[in-house]
Amino acid sequence: MEYHGRKMKNTAVLLLSTPMPLACKGVVAAISQFLIAHNGSVLHSDDHLDSGRDLFLSRLEWDLDGFDIPISDFEHHFKPVAERFLINYHLALTDYRPKIAILVSAYDHCLADLLYRNGTGELACDIVIIISNHPNAKPLADFHHVPFHLLTNPKDKRESEREMLELLGQDVDLIVLARYMQILGPDFVAQYLLRMINIHHSFLPAFIGAKPYHQAFERGVKLIGVTSHYVTSTLDEGPIIEQDVVRVSHRDTVEDMVGKGRDLEKVVLSRAVRWHLENRVLVYQNKTIVFV
Amino acid sequence: MEYHGRKMKNTAVLLLSTPMPLACKGVVAAISQFLIAHNGSVLHSDDHLDSGRDLFLSRLEWDLDGFDIPISDFEHHFKPVAERFLINYHLALTDYRPKIAILVSAYDHCLADLLYRNGTGELACDIVIIISNHPNAKPLADFHHVPFHLLTNPKDKRESEREMLELLGQDVDLIVLARYMQILGPDFVAQYLLRMINIHHSFLPAFIGAKPYHQAFERGVKLIGVTSHYVTSTLDEGPIIEQDVVRVSHRDTVEDMVGKGRDLEKVVLSRAVRWHLENRVLVYQNKTIVFV
């Protein structure tokens, strides 16, 4: 299986954290040895030491060809190492294609961008459903052969959330809010904690809330930005995955800012989604480490 | 007189605003004609139409060689045009070297940068005094032959402000707060309204107030920024002249952010000061237009 000449990988990724004093005295060696003992070749390792929090954090990727533990038994075999070093970890398989749902409102530029990237293979996932409170993205969804669901009663927030939960079922790994302009309630958010990525059209924490480009215009800033973050129960306060900015001047009207912002939103949201899908994002203390 | 091969100019600059309906029907023509009638060659003109506010704003530069009105009589001769179009304007002469005072605290990187730029001729001004609540910049000031004044009693804010006002006298055109870490009182600010430029080490309006790099670190942003603005009575809320950002990652400690920020602060503050000195900044509605 190929994408622009790149072979599909059969690897496993471990995202882990462990208290520092233990880490320094051997966690790298212990994990490396464990993998070698089972014929696993390490392809990439990237680590970070947060000396303020006394935490060692790492991303490790190894080749599963020849690895002699069935991945379903990994937890069992790895347990002694994990317990000895108090390792908190998440295991992921590169050849698993996560199922994602996209929520969208009237503006569909981020949706169109994600669908295009998915079509070229840039995003290794299956987009299983698009849910919207607005009908206009339906032709786009049809063109990409993705089921499109229009919310029955978009004005009723509670009802809509119930409807969405039902549609999403148990199988969706990640929800992407691609300019979905409804604030989701805490119950909904809780069900998809660290599994729901939003794009906010400001350089957070500046301009939280509604109409950030208008706020930016009023304040007279010289750069505008956008932020992609995991959704938590506090509006626009979740762990930031990626941000970027673009220069504006007095010549830019609010509409110009909206236009420039659109280009940023597409790129920043797609980066965040891709990094999440590639198991590069480790969250702790309401911050992210992105291993790129 | 030369600076890196660039001749000193003998030109005049007009920064002006006028209500739109009038502007469209002839303000450009009227001013152009006025200048031509007096043998003034327009070198640059740059204008902007704020349709939201119904204002026409412009910067006009013309050659004074051959201009047949003594500049001291400009107001008198220009009056009919100004009154007809309700023009609000500021006139400046390029060959006038503004006198500036720099206020600084313990961190002297912005000061060092401004002094170096002044030495090479990049900033067309005379730095007449450096005032500090900390002694460590004295050797630097001496090296550049600029008078250095250590505040007598830096803990006493009111007393210090009185002392500064006395030192500044009537002649200082612009105060630059080059990482001066004391908040100035409203009376002091009022005396130098739109004539005092600060560098704040965050991307305003994010992280107003103290220790912005620490705030940025805690929030986990992926870019940090700095902002240069005119000082008004509301902390960090004045008209923004320039901003810039730099990328950070989880690998950057607060100290790394401080280091990266230093490089931004120097560049952004010096740009703001230069544009002010070159009469490129027009303030209105708590925003700036920078004609560059």
Add this chain to the structure above:
Amino acid sequence: MEYHGRKMKNTAVLLLSTPMPLACKGVVAAISQFLIAHNGSVLHSDDHLDSGRDLFLSRLEWDLDGFDIPISDFEHHFKPVAERFLINYHLALTDYRPKIAILVSAYDHCLADLLYRNGTGELACDIVIIISNHPNAKPLADFHHVPFHLLTNPKDKRESEREMLELLGQDVDLIVLARYMQILGPDFVAQYLLRMINIHHSFLPAFIGAKPYHQAFERGVKLIGVTSHYVTSTLDEGPIIEQDVVRVSHRDTVEDMVGKGRDLEKVVLSRAVRWHLENRVLVYQNKTIVFV
């Protein structure tokens, strides 16, 4: 007619150049007066003085509502002013929608981007034909209801160019090479001089010619870039309209560079096309002035 709240404008744009000594002594006044005399309100004017070449260059936009000269008679009425100041000018009407043709090969990301932007009204033009040497963009063209033409014999360059000239006819105002991977011959280029925009996937003049991302990878640069330019008879040497760059590191494979580059290509090409369509680009001395 609206696009995201923005009204369609009924204005005229003049892009002009004139020798300096004349310009300074009154061209601005003369043109302003000419417009006022015919009840034309200037909305924007932006000028530039190239002192090295002794040229005055300007872009002027005025409201046609109330303008009392039929635009077809403009040349006739403007002649005295143009002759007096040796003005070289181009007149354009904002409400005219240029007809554009897009040439594309196997990679269709720029095409998809242009079609999307055209659909939302961001690009004020009619895409009248898509021509390709590769069939895969057909469904995309169909979705956007744009005629798609597959070249009959893409290996035969001369034959293909003849075929294209026939397809294009007399009506096409602009050709966009949206990653069209054939070098066009001088005769073809001559027909569309300054009316054909290309996107080259390097930061020109670095990495001219084939496989620039591979060249960049081999050289070990720390940023990669893309360039949008008018096509001239010398490969990749035409006047540059826009460029941008993105950071890369040793972690980026050639494929990663290609991926990062794609995002740049879309944004940079669409900016160049939009500026051209908005009559903001003035070419002289193999360089461009972009009045933004």
Add this chain to the structure above:
Amino acid sequence: MEYHGRKMKNTAVLLLSTPMPLACKGVVAAISQFLIAHNGSVLHSDDHLDSGRDLFLSRLEWDLDGFDIPISDFEHHFKPVAERFLINYHLALTDYRPKIAILVSAYDHCLADLLYRNGTGELACDIVIIISNHPNAKPLADFHHVPFHLLTNPKDKRESEREMLELLGQDVDLIVLARYMQILGPDFVAQYLLRMINIHHSFLPAFIGAKPYHQAFERGVKLIGVTSHYVTSTLDEGPIIEQDVVRVSHRDTVEDMVGKGRDLEKVVLSRAVRWHLENRVLVYQNKTIVFV
């Protein structure tokens, strides 16, 4: 010992490369175990796998407090590991302050910047000599208490190089060409291979050679850049350590470009020097890996 609150570290850094098939099967584990066996705590490790070249490359930093091998015996003890995995390595001690020489010509902005950074502790090195073919940096050198040597006969290149080699002696670890405007001969270069860092004022490989800002102005590029690289015998072709760019427009004269470039040059050169001093740069195949 502190710098802005940061303690001086007592650590060792290993920069290494090893052929891939060996690497995957255990080099990380073997090195980790070796360090643990000698009570060395790994603080940071960062690795990279160049699959095109089949090379594993890594930077490893560990705490020397408690490490039970005298560092002078490291080679001896590490030999079995190095031989087994064919490890090519460079060992450096963080508490060693490299001795650096700066070569400069008439433009002293990079010199001033490096001296300032050195004074604040940002660069962990001792600047032992400044050599110039121009007298104007002498007062600056004096202010920073660094010996300044004016070349006796700057027009005579061979003589100057002989003079410099004598001045540099055996002790200088790194030469920084801070806008030194003489091309150095191959013999001189050979003596300081990968130990001499230059700043070139263009975005290489664009605009190699003399007067790059003039070349950039003529070509009409929309961004200008600078490049810091190790000097090799082929002009401007050495391994690139860092690059950056800044936007320009038609309003920028060559002088403006020179001014904007100065700010880039300072930042880019100082980054390259700092990374070299912190043993973060690994060179191979005429490219660099910068472990940041």
